[in-house]
Amino acid sequence: MRYPTILSSLALISYSRASQPHYTHSQLAGICNVADNNNVLSFGQKTFGLDHESCTHSRVDVQNTPVYHPWTHKPRCTPKNGLNETYCVYTNSNFADGRGISFLTSPLVAKEIINLPAFTNPEIPENVNTFTDPPWEVRNIPGRGNGLFATRTLYRGEEILAATPVGVYMSDAFPVDYGLGYQYLNTAYKQLPKATREKVMMMAAHNAGDPIMERVNTNSFSGEFGGEPHFIVYPETARMNHDCRPNAMYYYDPATLIHSTHASRTILPGEEITITYINILQPRADRQEVLEMTWHFQCTCPLCTSSDEEVAISDARMQRIHEIHATLADWSPNTMATPELAEELITLYELEKLHAAVATGHMFASMAYNAIGDTDRAKQFAERALKAGMVNSGVNGGNSDVDDMRAMLRDAESHWSYLARPRKP
Numbered sequence: 001m002r003y004p005t006i007l008s009s010l011a012l013i014s015y016s017r018a019s020q021p022h023y024t025h026s027q028l029a030g031i032c033n034v035a036d037n038n039n040v041l042s043f044g045q046k047t048f049g050l051d052h053e054s055c056t057h058s059r060v061d062v063q064n065t066p067v068y069h070p071w072t073h074k075p076r077c078t079p080k081n082g083l084n085e086t087y088c089v090y091t092n093s094n095f096a097d098g099r100g101i102s103f104l105t106s107p108l109v110a111k112e113i114i115n116l117p118a119f120t121n122p123e124i125p126e127n128v129n130t131f132t133d134p135p136w137e138v139r140n141i142p143g144r145g146n147g148l149f150a151t152r153t154l155y156r157g158e159e160i161l162a163a164t165p166v167g168v169y170m171s172d173a174f175p176v177d178y179g180l181g182y183q184y185l186n187t188a189y190k191q192l193p194k195a196t197r198e199k200v201m202m203m204a205a206h207n208a209g210d211p212i213m214e215r216v217n218t219n220s221f222s223g224e225f226g227g228e229p230h231f232i233v234y235p236e237t238a239r240m241n242h243d244c245r246p247n248a249m250y251y252y253d254p255a256t257l258i259h260s261t262h263a264s265r266t267i268l269p270g271e272e273i274t275i276t277y278i279n280i281l282q283p284r285a286d287r288q289e290v291l292e293m294t295w296h297f298q299c300t301c302p303l304c305t306s307s308d309e310e311v312a313i314s315d316a317r318m319q320r321i322h323e324i325h326a327t328l329a330d331w332s333p334n335t336m337a338t339p340e341l342a343e344e345l346i347t348l349y350e351l352e353k354l355h356a357a358v359a360t361g362h363m364f365a366s367m368a369y370n371a372i373g374d375t376d377r378a379k380q381f382a383e384r385a386l387k388a389g390m391v392n393s394g395v396n397g398g399n400s401d402v403d404d405m406r407a408m409l410r411d412a413e414s415h416w417s418y419l420a421r422p423r424k425p
């Protein structure tokens, strides 16, 4: 039997934030509904290998409240492994107006999850999980499987889709005993409502094997809960194919778990809507290697299929982008960072059609101008960064870059970067 390691995960953090994810961690607080771990464990042991649903119905107390609140099913836990770890399935089949959600995670992480606003304030905005009249349709493309295609013009910043996850699985739940991990993963799947299970099964799978595991492998985004890496499944979002110069960007809100995708440039009707699965600031050879190894496809996006000469120019620009990033991030007294360098970065992003990254360029420029005391320019660029940044982070912000740029706009002289790099005489 083949037990593939879970390797693939579509980067969850937008490209420009890939190296600095911002997760809010809820306080460890409150009660744990799986405190009765021995019971759960023995239950898990008893049901080891079972896949019939009769065992999974929620137990209800006299007030009709499940004793496992907020879970609608009794948590089922693996027997402790040699490292004294256990992983449990936690399902709330009512989550997000009946879409449901299942976790396979540790009891400690579950304690944090139940304190997230997703559970303490579970109201779902109207635009989320609404797929009745989307501005796209699913089409099959030879060699790529299904993909999303725009059915009308979408403008930069416009929302394409927003969804809650249906499955969240801790990556550590698998390697010690893959067989056991798969069984509990299947339990997590089976406890979801029927319509959601159908959505999961409609996702593509790279390989034959365990149907759920293979779908998780092919379609998961990655994120953290309680500081631990998890795989996160958004079935509709996972329909989007990869492009090294994507026309859409996504943002994940770790408090509500809502994942939203926005246009990062104008997308014309009939155009495929694409995201990136990888860090696209890599040379073509490296990008292709990662995509081939992890997602088993040969990238034939326009950039990958350009002439060798064009690719060499693009690779050189990306090398320069890396150099400028490093210089602009250097706040030491000997830094070579200047506002001119930040403006060069913006130009390079534009030449490379890195639409989604432009906000990062404006943010660098804002701070670089503020660092020499040019508060007018600093504010101008902060405004541009905020406008462009909405594509990445949603209109309400909720990440530290957005907060930082708002602070710059309010009062540049109080911003930490003010006169941090005075021009040398």
Ligand SMILES: C[S@@+](CC[C@H](N)C(=O)[O-])C[C@H]1O[C@@H](n2cnc3c(N)ncnc32)[C@H](O)[C@@H]1O
Binding pocket: 143, 144, 145, 146, 147, 202, 203, 204, 206, 218, 219, 238, 239, 240, 241, 242, 243, 295, 296, 297, 298, 299, 300, 301
């Ligand atoms: C997350 S799924 C994307 C949706 C998928 N095409 C489907 O049919 O549901 C990832 C898989 O889609 C395919 N894929 C994504 N982007 C592609 C691309 N640019 N070229 C070829 N195949 C691609 C690969 O098979 C990849 O493993």
